[in-house]
Amino acid sequence: MDDNTLDHTSLFIGGRWVAPCHGGSVDLVEAATEKVLGRSAVGSDEDIDAAVVAARTALEGPWGEYSVAQRAAALERFAAALKSRAKTTAALVSRENGMPIALSIAVNGYGPAAMFGYYADLIRNTDAEDVRPSMFGGRTVVRREPVGVIAAITPWNYPQPLAAMKLAPALAAGCTVVLKPAPETALDAFVFAEAALEAELPDGVLNVVPADRAAGAHLVAHPGVDKVAFTGSTAAGRAIGEVCGRLLRPVTLELGGKSAAIIAEDADLEVFAANLADVSLVNNGQTCHASTRILAPRSRYADVVEAVTETVRNLSVGDPLDRATQIGPLVSSAQRDRVLGYIAAGKRGGYRITTGGGVPASSPLGWFVEPTVFADVDNTSRIAQEEIFGPVLAITAYDGEDEAVALANDSEYGLAGTVWTSDEAYGLALAARIESGTVGVNHYALDLAAPFGGVKASGLGRELGPEGLTPYQQPKSIYLGTR
Missing domain, CATH: 3.40.605.10 (Aldehyde Dehydrogenase; Chain A, domain 1)
Structure with a gap:
């Protein structure tokens, strides 16, 4: 150019x-x-x-x-x-x-x-x-x-x-x-x-x-x-x-949005991990419909944390004009500082960082933030309730379907969400309980022929x-x- x-x-x-x-x-x-x-x-x-x-x-x-x-x-x-x-x-x-x-x-x-x-x-x-x-x-x-x-x-x-x-x-x-x-x-x-x-x-x-x-x-x-x-x-x-x-x-x-990904008990974690970048960290997390809250069943919590952490840790961070890049820089220095401020808030809250947490040493120029995962996050915390608009994920454990739905709906937002399950019929039923304008089952992508928009805030x-x-x-x- x-x-x-x-x-x-x-x-x-x-x-x-x-x-x-x-x-x-x-x-x-x-x-x-x-x-x-x-x-x-x-x-x-x-x-x-x-x-x-x-x-x-x-x-x-x-x-x-x-x-x-x-x-x-x-x-x-x-x-x-x-x-x-x-x-x-x-x-x-x-x-x-x-x-x-x-x-x-x-x-x-x-x-x-x-x-x-x-x-x-x-x-x-x-x-x-x-x-x-x-x-x-x-x-x-x-x-x-x-x-x-x-x-x-x-x-x-x-x-x-x-x-x-x-x-x-x-x-x-x-x-x-x-x-x-x-x-x-x-x-x-x-x-x-x-x-x-x-x-x-x-x-x-x-x-x-x-x-x-x-x-x-x-x-x-x-x-x-x-x-x-x-x-x-x-x-x-x-x-x-x-x-x-x-x-x-x-x-x-x-x-805005602060969408949740509900990982069901029967979810195929390989399928979820393969889609994680596109669903939860798309456009470097600068996406209103991204599923940045990950709700994991307590019985599989350690496996979910491991799968998310390994996937995020291995994402390619770098030049946005390189076709191999999965995470590029944020739009501005102000946006980078905002995202780093949320990461600092998560650290002050005592939540466990499993990967990321700062500025990549390999990128001295550009407004890069390491893709970051917080585990053991309380759903009432700032990093779980406020829209960060950057590559930051929060993982929260749940016990039973009703609690998963309650956690997903415990948000002022209602733009999107995802459900991950091996049973499509169950996924549809669970999606119907989420207070949101859109929900994806085992993926998320806007359809030009279907309405997009939110409820609540x-x-x-x-x-x-x-x-x-x-x-x-x-x-x-x-x-x-x-x-």
Whole structure:
């Protein structure tokens, strides 16, 4: 990758590259080298205002006149543009946030294109309206119209797919969007702008404005916005929810998690160990749905601790651009310090570290943290209750199924979870008892065709699947009299 191409000193508003109103910009630092990766424009309230106006103009103009077939074709062109950039986009994200490249190619490279293709097919095969016989005579036409202008606010950990989870259904529904990506991964967000130009979307359908929290708050409360879609921390989600509640503005919130992996008495530990990195430490632990609490039956506790410890100890830590790397650096020095602070808290709590516990000596540069396992952890402790967002696992013993379920549910979060058993029917029954929006049995992977989201402090609403399209549609009933 040519480093000279990494500076983006313009915002994307109204289908054009424009300079920020106040000339704001920020350096982005590469997670593995601590060197400046590039420079990104940063928008202000005035830039947000311009983007919302552009989105409204497009909604009331050419984009609002597109047929379903035209929107689907536009989404397919968008998907093709993203797919043609998949490998370079994936490498850029790995440099920004430390994600191992083997994962980044799948989720940041090809995943977003797949989402746009999925929603293009979905709207082609879903009627925009249906006619229902009325219980009192006559008929009712139920139309599904676009909600309007969408404020999409996305985080740095999975910047491309988490943006696509909002952009694809929003555009499929006929909405227009102002995308505010996280400053830490602002550079890759401009790939969406390039794709919009290549797909020949009407000006203003998609606007990309990296900005700080203050400008993000301005966007959330903007009178020209009709719905907010946010992925990020629970604390920020609560603040956004309060604003949207006061404004009676629809909002989707995909927030934090502290998920549990229940190891059943009959679990195949080899299967669990083989999937551990992907389920519990994916993206260096910077994943909201990771099963970072491991609940082990007391009768097999020592075997579980040994299997987890040996697996984590042997993970490959290093350059995120190396396909053999399983654990890369964290996104920033602040995030590394946060994770190390939790490790220190675990040590103060007297919990046993079986592997890891610090900064790897082999990585003098970059924001690396050793993948760490704590054993004998009390489920009420900070490291078991708070979202660490790094490569740290906590193992807790349980006695009997009821206690395992109680421990899994003893959390303010409810985003994900996993169950490990040799009996699938038992796994399904156990999964049904977990207070969570999603659960995996003997694995965990998001399905583009199924809803994803949480309960409790993990958020409101769902993304992906047909359920991910409906939040961007406004039902309208038109009552027809008898003929």
